[in-house]
Amino acid sequence: MKSNASFIQYYLVLIQLFLLAVPLTGQAQLNCFSFEFKECPVSDALLQIGQGAGIKISAPLDALHDKKINRSFKNSKIETIITDMFQGLNYAIVWNYQNDQLVHIQIQLVDSNGSQLILKNQSSGIQSGKNISDNHSIKNDNKNVGQADSQKYISQNFNKNNESAPPAPDPERFKGLELPPMPSGLPQPNSFSN
Numbered sequence: 001m002k003s004n005a006s007f008i009q010y011y012l013v014l015i016q017l018f019l020l021a022v023p024l025t026g027q028a029q030l031n032c033f034s035f036e037f038k039e040c041p042v043s044d045a046l047l048q049i050g051q052g053a054g055i056k057i058s059a060p061l062d063a064l065h066d067k068k069i070n071r072s073f074k075n076s077k078i079e080t081i082i083t084d085m086f087q088g089l090n091y092a093i094v095w096n097y098q099n100d101q102l103v104h105i106q107i108q109l110v111d112s113n114g115s116q117l118i119l120k121n122q123s124s125g126i127q128s129g130k131n132i133s134d135n136h137s138i139k140n141d142n143k144n145v146g147q148a149d150s151q152k153y154i155s156q157n158f159n160k161n162n163e164s165a166p167p168a169p170d171p172e173r174f175k176g177l178e179l180p181p182m183p184s185g186l187p188q189p190n191s192f193s194n
């Protein structure tokens with residue numbers, strides 16, 4: 001009789017662990033999306049992403065209409081999809097988050113030095129981007145979330161073809177800092193400077 005009780009306890013614990021794991025995997029997949037693009041202009045792909053994810057996207061659509069994408073994404077985060085779509089281009093992206101949710105993406109094409117590209121139908125100082133999707137609302141306890149909760153992250157990619165290395169770190173900046181201990185078997189550095 002005692003072995004049956006421990007047997008039942010064992011399976012009850014397994015069932016509880018399974019029930020706890022199911023909501024966690026559902027939450028992880030909540031922010032993942034699947035898209036398939038075949039010879040699709042990037043401007044149209046951004047439209048589909050904005051509508052599918054409920055995110056506002058601002059981009060210079062006229063400049064992106066000639067670039068085509070031929071790729072499928074399965075259970076991928078929006079950040080991964082957008083970054084992959086702009087591979088090979090010089091760009092700057094501002095990721096706008098509110099309460100840890102991505103709500104707006106601002107994409108700007110730049111030259112190899114990071115300066116904003118001047119597009120044909122762009123007035124001075126005004127971005128020639130269009131809002132692709134404006135179908136999102138963010139609520140928290142039935143109240144609109146204020147700007148104090150928003151965060152911006154900027155990612156950029158400048159495809160320079162030069163072979164120069166980045167500048168060496170300033171030794172004065174790291175003066176007096178100690179490196180953390182390295183695991184055994186790895187070479188131990190002495191300091192930050194060469």
